[in-house]
Amino acid sequence: MWLKEDERIDQLYANNIKIIQSTNVFSFSLDAVLLANFPLIPKKGTIVDLCAGNGAVGLFIAKKTRGTIYQIEIQKKLADMAQRSIQLNHLENQVEVFPIDLKDSLSKIPSDSCDLVLCNPPYFKNLPTNHKNPNPFYATARHEIYTDLDQVLSTSSKLLKMNGHFAMVHRPERFLEIIELMKKNRLAPKRVQFVYPKAEKEANILLIEGIKDGKTDGFKVLPPMFTYDAYGNYSLETSRLLYGK
Numbered sequence: 001m002w003l004k005e006d007e008r009i010d011q012l013y014a015n016n017i018k019i020i021q022s023t024n025v026f027s028f029s030l031d032a033v034l035l036a037n038f039p040l041i042p043k044k045g046t047i048v049d050l051c052a053g054n055g056a057v058g059l060f061i062a063k064k065t066r067g068t069i070y071q072i073e074i075q076k077k078l079a080d081m082a083q084r085s086i087q088l089n090h091l092e093n094q095v096e097v098f099p100i101d102l103k104d105s106l107s108k109i110p111s112d113s114c115d116l117v118l119c120n121p122p123y124f125k126n127l128p129t130n131h132k133n134p135n136p137f138y139a140t141a142r143h144e145i146y147t148d149l150d151q152v153l154s155t156s157s158k159l160l161k162m163n164g165h166f167a168m169v170h171r172p173e174r175f176l177e178i179i180e181l182m183k184k185n186r187l188a189p190k191r192v193q194f195v196y197p198k199a200e201k202e203a204n205i206l207l208i209e210g211i212k213d214g215k216t217d218g219f220k221v222l223p224p225m226f227t228y229d230a231y232g233n234y235s236l237e238t239s240r241l242l243y244g245k
Helices: 030-037 056-064 076-088 102-107 136-142 149-159 172-184 236-243
Strands: 007-012 017-022 046-050 068-072 095-098 114-119 160-170 187-196 205-212
Touching: 007 056, 017 056, 017 076, 030 056, 030 114, 030 160, 030 205, 030 236, 046 056, 046 102, 046 149, 056 068, 056 076, 056 095, 056 114, 076 095, 102 149, 114 149, 149 160, 149 172, 149 187, 160 172, 172 187, 172 205
Parallel strands: 046 068, 046 114, 068 095, 114 160
Antiparallel strands: 007 017, 160 205, 187 205
């Protein structure tokens, strides 16, 4: 009753959450798990998961809060998968999906009302020179076709209360642009962490958190995180996030 053609049920064991996935659309990755574990999740209030995909981030944080979680996803197939995953985990009274464009979020959620906004956005600019996957679901998830970084940050700022928190996972090569656009959109950068595949490799994931209308001082660079150890196995920290203690 839960699955359609080419779909399967996967599980994040650390959170005891089941999630519907498909080989035909973009599945959640370590990025979503990292984002769900990066900021302090408020015990109550309103949380928004922008660019929600099949709902991974919102589902992964659900058991950490009594607050309401809204998920925004423009691709109707992914939004439908997210909705069924919510039902699969019996979270209908806490999590709700809106299959709308990110820029229309405020038609469903009041401005200046949210305690935390999370986002795992498309990482790559929509340039003519950029190679895009012929699968439109993958292309939309990876490239800024329907939204861009400035729109993500502008929408997040409008949704957040004063002193509300924003957290995002992205690519390190866009770090300076992210900082600049966060400041433009009244989001004071507060914490950043770089994630490395291995100790000898360059960082490939960036986690960043900001506060709406926050003070400009107190910026922290957290210790680095490594996905794999020297033997190619998941590091202890990665294993804890995926499988629990």
